[in-house]
Amino acid sequence: MANEELIAALRDAEAVKFGEFELSHGGTSSYYVDKYVFETDPTCLQRIAEAFAERIAGWDEQPTLAGVALGAVPLVAVTSVETGIPYVIARKQAKEYGTGNRIEGDLAAGEEVVILEDIATTGQSAVDAAEALREAGATVERVLVVVDREEGARENLAEHGLELESLVTASDLLADAPEDVDA
Ligand SMILES: O=P(O)(O)OC[C@H]1O[C@H](OP(=O)(O)OP(=O)(O)O)[C@H](O)[C@@H]1O
Numbered sequence: 001m002a003n004e005e006l007i008a009a010l011r012d013a014e015a016v017k018f019g020e021f022e023l024s025h026g027g028t029s030s031y032y033v034d035k036y037v038f039e040t041d042p043t044c045l046q047r048i049a050e051a052f053a054e055r056i057a058g059w060d061e062q063p064t065l066a067g068v069a070l071g072a073v074p075l076v077a078v079t080s081v082e083t084g085i086p087y088v089i090a091r092k093q094a095k096e097y098g099t100g101n102r103i104e105g106d107l108a109a110g111e112e113v114v115i116l117e118d119i120a121t122t123g124q125s126a127v128d129a130a131e132a133l134r135e136a137g138a139t140v141e142r143v144l145v146v147v148d149r150e151e152g153a154r155e156n157l158a159e160h161g162l163e164l165e166s167l168v169t170a171s172d173l174l175a176d177a178p179e180d181v182d183a
């Protein structure tokens with residue numbers, strides 16, 4: 001069932017914008033879920049932390065959390081506080097000075113990790129993060145996302161051995177949207 005409280009919080013924060021938007025991995029869309037609106041809103045952050053924690057608590061193993069920079073960093077931080085599970089951050093590129101890290105935070109070889117992400121469109125950002133985490137020695141099989149735009153992420157992730165779970169789908173979120181918006 002859709003997470004009604006979270007959907008209400010996302011709508012109250014006015015996180016969904018309508019217009020014409022370029023997307024990160026190509027193409028345009030008549031709507032955009034502005035993740036930085038909900039990631040800077042304490043009510044949304046609280047709801048997301050609780051919902052992610054509830055999902056993770058239902059699994060047999062409690063994996064280390066990984067957030068995809070930049071957007072998912074606040075999400076993984078609040079979920080870490082909610083669950084007491086430590087987290088790492090997957091950068092888009094390795095840092096060009098200092099440590100040169102692509103993965104920030106402690107990660108032991110063979111450690112099981114779940115990727116937390118804000119939006120999944122093609123799923124490619126999560127795939128790239130999973131590859132970086134695997135290169136660093138982690139075992140990654142799950143991606144937990146706030147909003148699945150239902151545009152192929154599930155299939156793309158599955159091709160890379162990753163299972164997608166979302167808190168809400170674009171269809172849930174846009175159920176009250178103007179008629180010319182394609183979810
Ligand atoms: O499923 P995908 O096709 O990869 O698209 C979704 C990704 O795009 C957005 O990030 P963005 O590239 O805007 O980066 P940011 O977090 O650095 O702002 C979003 O936060 C996801 O990470």
Ligand SMILES: O=C(O)c1cc(=O)[nH]c(=O)[nH]1
Binds near residue numbers: 023031034121122
């Ligand atoms: O695909 C994207 O780049 C994207 C879509 C969306 O709805 N929100 C967002 O922050 N990014």
